[in-house]
Amino acid sequence: MRCFMVQLKLWLILGLLLSVVVTTKASVSDDGYExxxxxxxxxxxxxxxxEVKENKNTLHDLLFFLHVPxxxxxxxxxxxxKKLYANFEECPRSYDKLRFNPRKTKCHLLSTHDDYSMMxxxxKEITSVMTIxxxxxxxxxxxxxxxxEVAARFLVHPNLTSVARASRMAQRVRRKASVSTLDxxxxxxxxxxxxxxxxxxxxxxxLRGQSQLVTNNSYDMEDMLMPxxxxxxxxxxxxxxHNGATFQIAGLTNNSYFVESHKVRHCVLKYQNLGEYVLEVAKKRLDDMLYVGLTENHKESATIFANVVGAQVISQHTISSSSGDVASNNVSEQRTRVPDTKSDARAQGNKTEDSSTVNDAAARGNLTTEKLIEAYETCIASLRSTQAERRVNSLKEISPANFTKEARLHVPEVLIQEITSLNRLDVELYKYxxxxxxxxxxxxxQNDYAERANNTLSYPDYYTSPPSWRFMSLAMTGLALLFILFFVNVRRRTSKVKL
Known part of the structure; x- marks a missing residue:
């Protein structure tokens, strides 16, 4: 009996200790969530x-294209x-190593994979944002x-027998290219x-001596690539x-400039329900943007871009080109003097650059939204052909893997649902x-309708004409009536004489 009581006490003590541990863990967990x-x-x-931006539909001096991959x-x-902006108008950029100088007055376009924290x-007051x-x-x-596809390009070279050599080759690629995909x-x-x-x-x-693979599912080819x-x-x-678009537009990628981004990302990834706060921020960001395109609505998106963004850029160029004529004349007059000092040579070089700037602006002054869309359609046909050819060459080394719309049909519905669940924030943001x-x-x-209406009513309206024009109009009408009455009266007299 005594032994039983001792065991009972031990079990009670053990139970209390376990309850304390569980309670402590729960409190720590709750405290972490809080x-x-x-x-x-x-x-x-x-x-x-x-504050709601009243002029969000107006293009400002700097256009920031937030490029979601x-x-x-x-x-x-x-x-x-690239057809709307000249090279000198682009901000100095190298994506993740961007050095932006807001004092550079000729910087009007910034296109980068950087997230919204770039703002x-x-x-901010002179920047318009767009995304797709x-x-x-x-x-x-x-x-x-x-x-x-990009990783497979390294397999094309038979001498690359290790990851280390591939890394060295990647460094050489970086040195040759101004901006490499690997950066x-x-x-x-x-x-x-x-x-x-x-x-x-x-x-x-x-090692297995395996040479060929036979499969009809490119997305589940374990021996060749990661399923x-x-x-x-x-x-x-x-x-x-996952949820990359939401995090990028909110400014919370692992490439963010926000100091608090790491803590916020950690919390949202740990507690999924906190993602709703990030989603709301991303939605507000979209609300304030000049333009939001959709990849699936290709033609409609291109039309809206040309008429909303393109038309305003063209209008700005038209205004600047008219003022640039004066600058061009000044440059041509000053160009006759031969520089005889180093300072004069530098000044002359700057004037030459300004002259080319004016000429570029004048050339773009003939651009219209219709011509812009035509040029766009021609350009994408060529670009897609080049990209398709490059993709085929890259995937040869992992044949028979072939990524097509038909190949996606072999992916199980369960996997599609899993992708959807993992990207629930992006799904909601896309709907928005x-x-x-x-x-x-x-x-x-509505703007097109208003413009057509204005063009239709472009003739002088009587009720909106100045008083002097009203008087002249009344006088001319009165004279016309007197002339008609006089002519009719003369005809009547003439006919009586003949009878």
């Missing part, structure tokens, strides 16, 4: 501007923005495919990760790929962007 909630709420409240932004940059380095969004599921597919967020993380995986699987196949289901569940993908897109269409249609 601290995270406070951190995220504080960031969100400070990030949302309470795999949305077709490269096409917009080369086929729209902390820009003069894509269906989140398609964007995840495209991100996976592009990661594989751009998020590819500077995703491509090396995928490249190492491709090398490891290739080495494993060599899609492994890719989406990897911590790297969870950190960078669709609403904004509809409003943009309506706004553009």
């Amino acid at each position: 601290r995270c909630e406070l951190t995220v709420k504080k960031w969100a409240s400070s990030s949302i501007d309470s 795999r949305t077709g932004g490269r096409t917009y940059f080369h086929c729209f923005l 902390s380095k820009l003069p 969004l894509r269906n989140p599921i398609d964007r995840v597919f495209s991100t996976y495919e592009f990661s594989v 751009i967020w998020p590819w500077k993380y995703l491509v090396p990760w995928m490249r190492e995986d491709l090398f490891a699987r290739r080495d494993t196949r060599k 899609l289901h492994d890719y989406i569940n990897d911590p790297i993908a969870r950190d960078i790929v 962007a669709q609403q904004i897109f509809t409003k943009q269409q309506t706004h553009m249609t």
